Amino acid sequence: MDYKAANQLQDLQYFGEYGGVNPSISDSSTYTFLSAKTMFDTFEGNTEGCYLYSRHSSPSNLYLGEALAAMEGTETANVYGSGMGAITSVIMQLCDTGDHIVSSRTIYGGTYAFLKNFLNRFNIGVSFADSTSVEHIENAITPKTKMIYCESVSNPLLEVADIAALAKLAKKHGISLVVDNTFAPLSVPAARLGADIVIHSLTKFINGTSDCVAGVVCGSKDFCLSLKDVNHGAGMLLGSTLDSLRAASILKNMRTLHIRMKKHSENALYLAQKFETDGLSVVYPGLSSHPGHEVFKTQMNSVYGYGGLLTLDVGSLEKANALMELMQDRKLGYLAVSLGFYKTLFSAPGTSTSSEIPLEEQQKMGLGNGLIRFSIGLDDDIERTYVLMKACMAYLEILGRHISRTVL
Numbered sequence: 378m379d380y381k382a383a384n385q386l387q388d389l390q391y392f393g394e395y396g397g398v399n400p401s402i403s404d405s406s407t408y409t410f411l412s413a414k415t416m417f418d419t420f421e422g423n424t425e426g427c428y429l430y431s432r433h434s435s436p437s438n439l440y441l442g443e444a445l446a447a448m449e450g451t452e453t454a455n456v457y458g459s460g461m462g463a464i465t466s467v468i469m470q471l472c473d474t475g476d477h478i479v480s481s482r483t484i485y486g487g488t489y490a491f492l493k494n495f496l497n498r499f500n501i502g503v504s505f506a507d508s509t510s511v512e513h514i515e516n517a518i519t520p521k522t523k524m525i526y527c528e529s530v531s532n533p534l535l536e537v538a539d540i541a542a543l544a545k546l547a548k549k550h551g552i553s554l555v556v557d558n559t560f561a562p563l564s565v566p567a568a569r570l571g572a573d574i575v576i577h578s579l580t581k582f583i584n585g586t587s588d589c590v591a592g593v594v595c596g597s598k599d600f601c602l603s604l605k606d607v608n609h610g611a612g613m614l615l616g617s618t619l620d621s622l623r624a625a626s627i628l629k630n631m632r633t634l635h636i637r638m639k640k641h642s643e644n645a646l647y648l649a650q651k652f653e654t655d656g657l658s659v660v661y662p663g664l665s666s667h668p669g670h671e672v673f674k675t676q677m678n679s680v681y682g683y684g685g686l687l688t689l690d691v692g693s694l695e696k697a698n699a700l701m702e703l704m705q706d707r708k709l710g711y712l713a714v715s716l717g718f719y720k721t722l723f724s725a726p727g728t729s730t731s732s733e734i735p736l737e738e739q740q741k742m743g744l745g746n747g748l749i750r751f752s753i754g755l756d757d758d759i760e761r762t763y764v765l766m767k768a769c770m771a772y773l774e775i776l777g778r779h780i781s782r783t784v785l
């Protein structure tokens with residue numbers, strides 16, 4: 378499938394306030410009105426093109442939102458101060474007291490914690506189901522269900538959701554399909570496949586420089602406007618606002634996203650294939666051995682590949698820690714959470730990004746404590762990286778004891 382997502386980004390062209398090739402950065406929290414009547418109308422939501430206050434919207438944030446909407450192919454998009462700011466705004470906007478959500482059971486730990494531990498304060502029920510099975514998801518739907526929530530490629534297990542099938546199911550039940558597409562920007566055209574709302578943590582691949590946190594909600598004009606409503610909008614009222622200076626820098630970084638995604642994917646596929654040939658427990662959606670490979674293949678924008686994330690299960694937390702520390706010492710990347718950086722990042726999700734998920738549930742979903750999540754970087758010479766990674770593994774093997782220097 379080829380949705381030519383990048384071509385729409387390619388067409389974006391700016392003439393800044395002074396003819397600059399970058400839009401001018403808006404550096405104001407508040408805006409003047411030439412008449413009091415226009416100010417009133419703007420607060421009532423009856424005017425277009427007027428800014429009232431930067432928590433509501435700002436020119437720089439709108440520019441970034443437009444670029445992200447072009448990328449996802451939605452009518453519009455609102456940017457937020459973090460991925461969690463985007464996720465929580467969407468959920469609080471769609472759900473009322475007494476409503477119910479069906480969520481994938483393998484999702485980012487922060488989202489899982491919000492759904493499981495926070496929403497009960499509002500009497501919003503959540504059922505966790507296996508999002509790789511449309512049947513499991515359908516069985517969890519009740520008359521009170523308002524939305525299906527999943528990640529296109531899940532954190533950290535890299536399960537692949539069949540978005541077109543889930544969209545059909547959501548339509549059948551008259552509910553919304555919300556997809557977090559953070560792991561697969563450009564690769565998985567979630568909105569074009571039928572997702573009603575697509576969220577990204579911009580913190581990751583889209584910004585790509587690990588220097589800020591930000592998020593986006595891509596959707597219809599009506600939904601994005603409702604999020605901004607001064608009386609009832611969760612985005613406006615919860616206040617997870619992105620700063621204009623950051624919005625401007627993310628917009629500039631986005632211009633190389635298509636090149637970076639191709640390289641992240643190429644490098645990750647190379648390592649995954651090598652590790653698999655070596656008999657290691659590697660999981661990567663680009664491998665035909667991956668249970669979601671065929672689904673990914675049919676829904677992907679093929680030029681961008683299968684993404685930059687892979688996992689390797691080395692058997693125990695001690696071994697995982699020893700390997701990660703050694704790889705960091707050998708300058709192969711950083712022992713750090715997050716993803717989408719130019720350097721490879723690795724962490725053990727069971728004790729970091731998924732630690733919010735109780736141990737017995739981690740085990741049930743197949744998240745072993747020896748699992749290392751790799752966000753593969755933009756290494757120019759990935760063959761050398763492979764050789765050095767293998768040397769780290771061999772060294773630890775020879776050492777015969779995989780005791781981490783860190784006592785957890």
Ligand code: PLP
Nearest residue numbers: 459460461485532559578580591
């Ligand atoms: N969604 C996914 C898939 C993530 O991995 C993360 C963070 O790791 C988030 C959302 C949250 O994003 P942020 O950290 O920008 O709030």
